[in-house]
Amino acid sequence: MIYLDNAATSWPKPESVYQMVDKVMRQIGANPGRSGHTMAIEAGRLVQETRELAAALFAIPHPSQVVFTLNVTDSLNLALKGLLQPGDHVITSSMEHNAMARPLEALRKNGVTVTKVATSPVNGISLREIQNAIQANTKLIAITHASNVTGTLNPIGEIGKIAKEFGVAFLVDCAQTAGVFPINVQEMGIDLLAFPGHKSLLGCQGVGGLYVHKGITLKTLREGGTGSHSESLEQPDELPERYESGTLNTSGIAGLGAGIRYIMETGMEKIKQREGKLTNLLVAGLAKIPGVVLYGPPLGQQRAAVVSFNLEQISANELCMILDKSFQIAVRPGLHCAPDAHRVLGTLQGGTIRISPGYFTTEEEIETCLQAITAIGKELVEEMK
Amino acid sequence: MIYLDNAATSWPKPESVYQMVDKVMRQIGANPGRSGHTMAIEAGRLVQETRELAAALFAIPHPSQVVFTLNVTDSLNLALKGLLQPGDHVITSSMEHNAMARPLEALRKNGVTVTKVATSPVNGISLREIQNAIQANTKLIAITHASNVTGTLNPIGEIGKIAKEFGVAFLVDCAQTAGVFPINVQEMGIDLLAFPGHKSLLGCQGVGGLYVHKGITLKTLREGGTGSHSESLEQPDELPERYESGTLNTSGIAGLGAGIRYIMETGMEKIKQREGKLTNLLVAGLAKIPGVVLYGPPLGQQRAAVVSFNLEQISANELCMILDKSFQIAVRPGLHCAPDAHRVLGTLQGGTIRISPGYFTTEEEIETCLQAITAIGKELVEEMK
Structure with a gap:
């Protein structure tokens, strides 16, 4: 099988x-941060190691500012609902994933005003538009680093500068970039960074994370046992416990640590180059196939390893089904949980076909995929005659 | 090492x-419920299988009513915050874990009134007291099946009858009983059942679950991508997607499925008998050690496999440290994230030592543990002379 759905989960x-x-699981199965016995301490040490690795990767000042969650959606919900109150204003892009857009919609119904700044599938969000959208009650700029539909990068470093200038908090969803594109929360002025464990950070499903700047105190989404201040019915103030109630996914977190270690040993630049090469190969190849409509940045422009297109003769769903059944190629059709992005692209009806290579994808796999799409296209043209 | 901390995480x-x-992880690493390719469908099938197994175990009418979460704390937060609104009244016990008590405290500050019914560490909560506590605005009875400090069982079947009689919803936290004690949500009148994956259900950390009765619609704690109704910014109404935003922990959920399958193949009654035998051995042995103060139900009374005690001559922390360092025995000291229970027991200062055997614990391990505690007690008495 050729797996080209790495934007959903890397594999x-x-x-x-x-x-x-x-x-x-086999050797260190205890509960981290509870008890004081050797195995529990060892489990806690593994969690702490991953915290330190994540902190190092994103230049987070202190590992305790890394909070572990269920997934990046959980992280975004904590960041948004923990920070925003009725009467607050938030600025976001018009191409967000539902992990950002749906909690914002829930907040909007609860008295938060939301400005969705028009965003280009080619160039991302406009800095001037962000600046123009800032109001007296703007509390947060919340934006994805790269579109999960088109791979389009947003200039987060520049947005961070605007956020600092206007004293507005800055939340970045790095679901499609963490582990590939350099992110430095201090240099980029990021106050809240939401990341998934199971995508380009190469960990398994069931773990996400949120960096919380020391100047920010979020309302908690979950309260419960933290293994600290157990005498109190109040959630403790300390990080990370304040936001980490209940038993952590120790094996998953340790697996994420192994993923980050792999990235650091390989070198992020090498991974970025590799994924960039595969993506260019893909875009160049797709552009040559008759009937292909490509979305997002043109060939050669830097982007995340996510390519969306349609083949004029056939629906996204059908094409993906044929790729799966007849060619054993796994890609993803549809709306990719990002209706706003599809509104911008004009593909809200049928969505797009999304191909997302990963670091372990080979050139041959991309070539095979391109040949398969070419063959399907040709056959359809023949059939229509 | 002898592991006797199964109430925290089974191992x-x-x-x-x-x-x-x-x-x-190695073979079916795709994203369940997204895409339509073979591997994603296979991942979705694994999740569905575990849903079916959990539904069968708890007599849940339909698998879609099983919602997967991060842990039982996440499940309890969803149940409590999803159901209760300012002005509502909730009845709970005075011996709850912080996973129940802390979200209730957060709700109390937000206008929910909370009655903590006096609960006996020996006999559990009084049905009459629950009945007396019901008011016109009582929306929920929320209670643990068994205390995580003393193993004391609450009569959930009887409480369920009262809840039905008065038209009040009923939430059960079965963190210490799921997989060992029979739970039938229909016969017991349970509307919301919160369970952890990593304790007696024998799965790994990072997965919890919540059963939601079809008559109950909870507010969501998390919104985001669900792989369904992707065109809409509104969270879908359907279960389980409504409460399952973002990528699920597929490998963890499949592991939980394997754990439940193991329980079903072994027979829950056999597991209960085995844990009961080990617990009785432990209680009988502890009772003979000079200076031991036991808490909770007396020898022979049915209880979850959780035993709390103190040794008069020494603090809980010190005893556990000696057991760990000198005898390689893992038990848990302190407050066990349940300050309310310790208030009832009068052990809020130093807590207790908690020993929790599991199905894989042997009689020899219990004997070795008892001998170690006896030896430590003797040595301390000698030292004091």
Whole structure:
């Protein structure tokens, strides 16, 4: 099988990730941060190690500012609902994933005003438009680093500068970039960084994270046992416990640690180059196929490894089904949980076909996929005659 | 090492659980419920299988009523905050874990009134007291099945009858009983059942669940991508997607499925008998050690496999440290994230030592633990002379 759905979940993982998860479950199965026995302490140490690795990766000042969650959606909900109150104003892009757009819609119904700044599928959000959207009650700019539909990058470093200038908090969803594109929360002025464990960070599903700047105190979404201040019915103030109630996914977090270690050892620049090469190969190849309509940045422009297109002769769903059944190629059709992005692209009806290579994808796999799409296109043209 | 901290996280797991998690990560690493390719469908099927197994275990009418969460704390937060509004009244016990007590405290500050019914560490909550506590605005009875400090069982079947009689919803936290004690949500009148994956259900950390009765619609705690109704910014109404935003922990959920399958194949009655025997051995042995103060139900009374005690000569923390360092025995000291329970027991200062055997614990391990505690007690008495 050729797996080209890495924007949903990366696969395969480095061997060290599988081995770490198995080892932790078999040998270090205790509850981290509870009890004081050797195995519990060892479990806690593994969690702490991943915190330190994530902090190092994103230049987060202190590992305790890394909060572990269920997934990036959980992280975004905590950031948005923890920060925004009725009467607040938030600025976002018009191409967000539902992980950002749906909690914002829930907040909007609860008295938060939301400005969706028009965003170009080619160039991303306009800095001037963001600046123009800032109001006296603007509390937050909340934006994805890269579109999960088109791979279009937003200039987060520049947005961070605007946020600092106007004293507005800055939340970045790096679901499609963490582990590939450099993110430095201090240099980029990011106050809240939401990341998934199971995409380009190469960990497994069931773990996400949120960086919380020390100047920000969020309302909690979940309260419960934290293994600290157990005498109190109040949620503790300390990070990370304040936002980490209940038992953590120790094996998953340790697996994420192994994923981040793999990235650091490989070198993020090398990963970025590799994914960029595969993406260019894909875009160039698709552009040559008759009937292909490509969305997003043109060939050669830097983007996340996500390519959306349609083949005029056929619906996205059908094409993906044929790729799966007849060619054993896994890609994703539809709306990719991002209706706003599809409104911008004009593809809200049938969506797009999304192909997303990963670091372990080969050139041959891309070529095979391109040949398959070419063949399907030709056959359809023949049939129509 | 002798692991007697199963009330925190069960360990070891059945071999089939380890193997399932590893297999899913290596072979079925796609995103469930997204895309339509073979591997994504296979991942979705695994999640659905665990839903069906959990539904069968708890006599839940339809698998879609099983919602997967991060942990039982996440489940309880969803149930409590999803149901209760300012002005509502909720009845709970005076011996709850912070996973119940802390979200209730947060709700109390937000205009929900909370009655904590006096609860006996020996006999659990009084049905008459619950009945007396019901008011016109009582919306929910929320209670643990068994205390995580003393193992004391609450009569949930009887409470369910009262809840039905008065038209009040009924939430049960079965963190210490799921997989060992029979729970039938229909016969017991349970409307919301919160369960952890990593305790007696023998799955790994990072998965919890919540059963939601079809007559109940909860506000969502998290909105985001659900792989359904992607065109809409509104969270879908359908279960389970309404409450399951973002990527699920597929390998963890499949591992939980393997754990439930192991329980069903072994027979829950056999597991209950085994844990009961180990617990009785423990209680009988502890009662004979000079200086031991036992809390909770007396010998022979049915209870969850959780035993709390103190040794007069020494603090809980010190005793556990000696058991760990000198005897390689893992037990848990302190407040066990349940300050209310310790208020009832009069142990809010130093907490208790908690020993919790699991299905895989042997009689020899219990004996070795008892001998170690006896030896420590003797040595301390000698030192004091």
